[in-house]
Amino acid sequence: NAGVMQNPRHLVRRRGQEARLRCSPMKGHSHVYWYRQLPEEGLKFMVYLQKENIIDESGMPKERFSAEFPKEGPSILRIQQVVRGDSAAYFCASSPQLAGVEQYFGPGTRLTVT
Amino acid sequence: ELKVEQNPLFLSMQEGKNYTIYCNYSTTSDRLYWYRQDPGKSLESLFVLLSNGAVKQEGRLMASLDTKARLSTLHITAAVHDLSATYFCAVDGWIGETSGSRLTFGEGTQLTVNP
Numbered sequence: 001n002a003g004v005m006q007n008p009r010h011l012v013r014r015r016g017q018e019a020r021l022r023c024s025p026m027k028g029h030s031h032v033y034w035y036r037q038l039p040e041e042g043l044k045f046m047v048y049l050q051k052e053n054i055i056d057e058s059g060m061p062k063e064r065f066s067a068e069f070p071k072e073g074p075s076i077l078r079i080q081q082v083v084r085g086d087s088a089a090y091f092c093a094s095s096p097q098l099a100g101v102e103q104y105f106g107p108g109t110r111l112t113v114t
Numbered sequence: 115e116l117k118v119e120q121n122p123l124f125l126s127m128q129e130g131k132n133y134t135i136y137c138n139y140s141t142t143s144d145r146l147y148w149y150r151q152d153p154g155k156s157l158e159s160l161f162v163l164l165s166n167g168a169v170k171q172e173g174r175l176m177a178s179l180d181t182k183a184r185l186s187t188l189h190i191t192a193a194v195h196d197l198s199a200t201y202f203c204a205v206d207g208w209i210g211e212t213s214g215s216r217l218t219f220g221e222g223t224q225l226t227v228n229p
Binding site for chain 2: 031033035041042043044045048056059091093095101102103104105106107108110
C-alpha cells in the first residue's frame with residue numbers, strides 16, 4: 001500500500017509566479033490535510049478537505065492561497081503570486097473515512113521563492 | 115485556541131544519559147502524537163497516545179500521556195547518536211464528525227546526542 005505521495009518534492013518559483021503542489025492520499029483515504037512548516041518552526045495547519053469539499057480552511061492565508069480535492073485526481077494546494085515569505089515545506093497528510101484517527105504524512109514539497 | 119508548548123526547545127546530551135522532553139497543551143484532548151523529523155525529511159510517527167495514562171515504549175524512547183494534567187512526556191533512556199533529530203508533539207483538536215481533525219504541533223525539540 002503506497003503511502004501519501006506529494007509532488008514535486010522541490011519547487012523553485014520566482015516572486016509573482018504561481019505554485020501548484022499536489023498530494024495523492026493513501027489508498028482508501030478520503031480526508032486530506034495540508035500543513036506548512038516555516039524554517040526552524042513546527043507545522044501549522046492550513047486546510048482540511050474531503051472529496052469535493054473544503055471542511056476547514058481556518059489556517060489558510062486569506063489571499064493568494066487556495067486548495068481543492070476533486071472527485072478524481074490529487075488534492076492541489078495553489079499559491080498565486082508567490083512571495084519570499086511563502087518559502088517553506090508544505091506537508092500533506094491523509095486519514096481514512098472516519099475522522100479523528102491518525103494522519104499519515106507525505107514527504108513534503110519544499111518551496112523556494114527567489 | 116489550542117496551544118501546545120514543548121520544552122526544552124534545544125537539548126544537547128551525552129550518549130548514555132537519560133532525559134525527558136515535555137509537552138503541555140491548553141485544552142482537553144484525548145489524542146496526542148509524537149513525531150521525529152530528520153533535517154530535510156518528513157515526519158516519522160513514533161507514538162500515538164489515545165487515553166489518559168497511556169504509556170508506550172519503543173527501544174530507548176518511552177511516551178506517556180496525562181490528560182488531566184494536559185501533559186505528555188517523551189523519555190529518552192541511554193541516548194545514542196542516532197537519536198539526534200527534532201521531536202514534535204502534536205495534539206488532535208478534533209471538533210467533531212463534521213469538522214474532522216486538525217493537529218496542533220509544538221515548536222519541536224531539537225535533540226543532539228554527542229558521542
